[in-house]
Amino acid sequence: MKLSNNTIKRFFKGALCFSEEKGYITPYRYSKAQLDFMADESYDYGWRFRAKFTGGIRMELRTDAQNISFDYKASDIHERSNTVDLYVNNVLVSVYHINDRLKGHIEFNDLPKEEKKITIFLPCESKLEIKNFTIDGSYKSIKDKGERVLVIGDSITQGAGPQISSSAYLNALTRKTNYMFLDQGIGGYRCEPRDLMKVDGFEPDKIIVFLGTNYYEAECLESCNYDYEKATNEFYKKLNELYPNKPILSITPLWRSRDMNMKRFLWCINTIKKACEPYKNIVVADGFTLIPNVDDCFSDGVHPNAYGSELLANNLLKFMKDKKF
Numbered sequence: 001m002k003l004s005n006n007t008i009k010r011f012f013k014g015a016l017c018f019s020e021e022k023g024y025i026t027p028y029r030y031s032k033a034q035l036d037f038m039a040d041e042s043y044d045y046g047w048r049f050r051a052k053f054t055g056g057i058r059m060e061l062r063t064d065a066q067n068i069s070f071d072y073k074a075s076d077i078h079e080r081s082n083t084v085d086l087y088v089n090n091v092l093v094s095v096y097h098i099n100d101r102l103k104g105h106i107e108f109n110d111l112p113k114e115e116k117k118i119t120i121f122l123p124c125e126s127k128l129e130i131k132n133f134t135i136d137g138s139y140k141s142i143k144d145k146g147e148r149v150l151v152i153g154d155s156i157t158q159g160a161g162p163q164i165s166s167s168a169y170l171n172a173l174t175r176k177t178n179y180m181f182l183d184q185g186i187g188g189y190r191c192e193p194r195d196l197m198k199v200d201g202f203e204p205d206k207i208i209v210f211l212g213t214n215y216y217e218a219e220c221l222e223s224c225n226y227d228y229e230k231a232t233n234e235f236y237k238k239l240n241e242l243y244p245n246k247p248i249l250s251i252t253p254l255w256r257s258r259d260m261n262m263k264r265f266l267w268c269i270n271t272i273k274k275a276c277e278p279y280k281n282i283v284v285a286d287g288f289t290l291i292p293n294v295d296d297c298f299s300d301g302v303h304p305n306a307y308g309s310e311l312l313a314n315n316l317l318k319f320m321k322d323k324k325f
Helices: 005-011 032-038 045-050 169-176 218-224 228-242 262-276 306-322
Strands: 017-021 024-028 058-063 068-074 083-088 091-097 103-108 116-121 128-135 139-141 148-153 180-185 206-210 248-251 282-285
Touching (some): 005 017, 206 228, 228 248, 262 282
Parallel strands (some): 148 180, 148 206
Antiparallel strands (some): 017 024, 024 128, 058 116, 068 103, 068 128, 083 116
16 A cells, blocks of 8 residues: 555654655755755855755654555765664664665565554665655554654764664664654754754754864864854853753763864863853753763764764763753
8 A cells, every 4th residue: 555645744753844746755854944044045055955864854653564665765875874774663673775776665574463663764864755655554653752852963963973874873862762852963063053043843842952073173163264162152042042941951072083182172162061051951961971982982083883872872861861851
């Protein structure tokens, strides 16, 4: 049985709006107003491009089907986190690697006969369009539950680094909690106060900010005329104006082995901590304590690999529980 796009919209989690073209449906983790804002020619092209990646978006349903399939188209591919991962009752059972296959057909066959929860995590480093979603059994959507958490971040939040999409730290947190995370991470992103706006269709109960590792080098700041300290202070000020008294968790940058200038890096971390000090609703997590500071936990010296991302999710979850966040 082939389902209509209107039907499968009910299966998507972490998506705020959709586009449809030639039968394909594309989910987006930014609102239409946010995407319209990014469409301005003055906006950074790389950020606009990556904002349409499907990091943090998944499909969830309950079904007794044994076979599920769909056609797909993917945008320009990066080297990591470009898998479509299938979970049955929260257990990973299949991984489809897109690699350089920008158009194709995915089948998940021989699933258990009984009714079960199916979760399909979409790629973190490409935009995925879906068509002809077909299922051979009954189905029903799963209602949202738990607190809603807006997460603003860079490529690590977007999901770059792990070998499979579902191991990105935010996807791992989704699997381990009942929180409803909205992944608004963009590769290369930084604190940009002018970008902040209320998110249509998503009123968060809590907010996580995980920024600061980009544009920290002095020569980079000079070349792009970016004031790290001013932007960081204005970012947290505006965020609190938009969402007064909302609990906010600020995560300082993780350790890195690539392009590391420790003195400069510590200055940036302290800048973030100082920017958060005036606000009683903000709790700060030290990124250096959330993941082992060794290359074995990273894919490239900056982005955690699958192992590092799972550790990051576990340690972050423990921190959140300890702080009652």
